[in-house]
Amino acid sequence: xxxxxxxxxxxxxxxxxxxxxxxxxxxxxxxxxxxxxxxxxxxxxxxxxxxxxxxxxxxxxxxxxxxxxxxxxxxxxxxxxxxxxxxxxxxxxxxxxxxxxxxxxxxxxxxxxxxxxxxxxxxxxxxxxxxxxxxxxxxxxxxxxxxxxxxxxxxxxxxxxxxxxxxxxxxxxxxxxxxxxxxxxxxxxxxxxxxxxxxxxxxxxxxxxxxxxxxxxxxxxxxxxxxxxxxxxxxxxxxxxxxxxxxxxxxxxxxxxxxxxxxxxxxxxxxxxxx
Numbered sequence: 001x002x003x004x005x006x007x008x009x010x011x012x013x014x015x016x017x018x019x020x021x022x023x024x025x026x027x028x029x030x031x032x033x034x035x036x037x038x039x040x041x042x043x044x045x046x047x048x049x050x051x052x053x054x055x056x057x058x059x060x061x062x063x064x065x066x067x068x069x070x071x072x073x074x075x076x077x078x079x080x081x082x083x084x085x086x087x088x089x090x091x092x093x094x095x096x097x098x099x100x101x102x103x104x105x106x107x108x109x110x111x112x113x114x115x116x117x118x119x120x121x122x123x124x125x126x127x128x129x130x131x132x133x134x135x136x137x138x139x140x141x142x143x144x145x146x147x148x149x150x151x152x153x154x155x156x157x158x159x160x161x162x163x164x165x166x167x168x169x170x171x172x173x174x175x176x177x178x179x180x181x182x183x184x185x186x187x188x189x190x191x192x193x194x195x196x197x198x199x200x201x202x203x204x205x206x207x208x209x210x211x212x213x214x215x216x217x218x219x220x221x222x223x224x225x226x227x228x229x230x231x232x233x234x235x236x237x238x239x240x241x242x243x244x245x246x247x248x249x250x251x252x253x254x255x256x257x258x259x260x261x262x263x264x265x266x267x268x269x270x271x272x273x274x275x
Contacts, residue, residue: 022088024178024210025051025074030083032069043069044236047083049229053177056204056211058221061231061239061272067214068182070236074212075101075180087178097125100171101180104187106163110155116166117142117151123173141169144203161192168200172207179204181213185220194252197224201250218268222261223250230272239271 031045044066051057059067072078073085076095085092087099100123103109110119120141124134142148145165155163164184171179181200185193201224204211215221221228222244230239246260255261 022053023050024053024088025212026086026089027070027074028084028086030070030073030080030085032066032073032078033081042235044231046237049238049241051210051212052226053088053210054208055226056201056213056224058213058215058225058228059231060215060218060221060228060268061236062216062233064236065231065233066236067216067231071101071180071182071212071214074178075099077101097174098176099178099180100174100176101182102164102167102171102184104183106160106167106184106187107155109167110163112155115152115154116147116158119155119166120147120169120173123170125174137173141172144172145169146199159192160188161196164188164196165199168203172203177210179209179211181211183215184213186215186217193220198250198252200224201248205248218265218272219256219261222246222264222268223252223255228264228268230268232272240268242267 027050028048030047032043033045034041034043043064047066047070059070061067069078073080074087074092076092076099079093087096092099111122114122117138120138121134124137129137139148139151142151145168147162147165147169150158150162155166158166168184185196188196197220200211203209211224213221213224225244227241227243229241231237232239242264244260244264246255246258
């Protein structure tokens with residue numbers, strides 16, 4: 001399974017992908033406060049939303065609105081000061097292999113002394129499958145993410161876009177049901193970024209993974225998302241949650257020229273920048 005290129009797929013008969021039944025993530029009244037007294041800082045408060053199984057849910061907002069902190073809490077790396085976060089009905093209290101996280105800083109996320117193949121293999125739980133099956137799974141993921149020819153290279157020999165592919169492949173090796181992405185394409189050039197956006201959408205359509213995608217880029221959120229939640233800052237709170245009625249598969253040119261895309265971009269810009 002080869003990931004697609006910059007323009008994505010172009011089947012004119014495609015219809016918007018619908019989420020599966022059920023809720024993957026439920027956030028209820030989550031607040032996060034650091035410090036006490038004069039040093040007290042409320043990052044966000046009273047955050048409540050659901051993420052449906054199988055959807056791409058984008059969270060967008062300016063610096064200081066708590067996007068990354070919220071994502072870390074969904075991953076189980078941090079606990080909210082108050083409120084609760086549920087994953088498939090169970091409280092999130094610690095990290096889980098069912099929830100994989102892709103960081104923006106792909107350079108630090110990879111082990112420089114390991115080859116691409118060895119980095120991806122780290123995602124497979126030791127002892128969970130035979131060595132032969134593990135190698136077969138790594139080979140499959142390398143082919144899926146366009147890394148087969150780079151399997152024996154080291155991260156320093158790869159471009160930024162290819163390094164990010166390695167991180168995504170390693171996360172997929174965990175076989176997660178939820179993929180958490182913290183501005184994963186923010187440090188890449190425009191062409192590479194668009195290519196990886198389309199590859200992500202192709203991967204989600206094929207694998208059926210739920211995605212929560214953090215970004216500060218309004219257009220990226222609208223292009224990728226089934227829904228987009230906009231956050232205000234100081235403290236972070238929900239300004240709006242928009243359904244994105246754009247047909248899938250999406251296309252870097254025609255989708256961005258669609259009236260729905262332009263209308264949603266204006267709506268988000270007025271809400272977030274105005275706030």
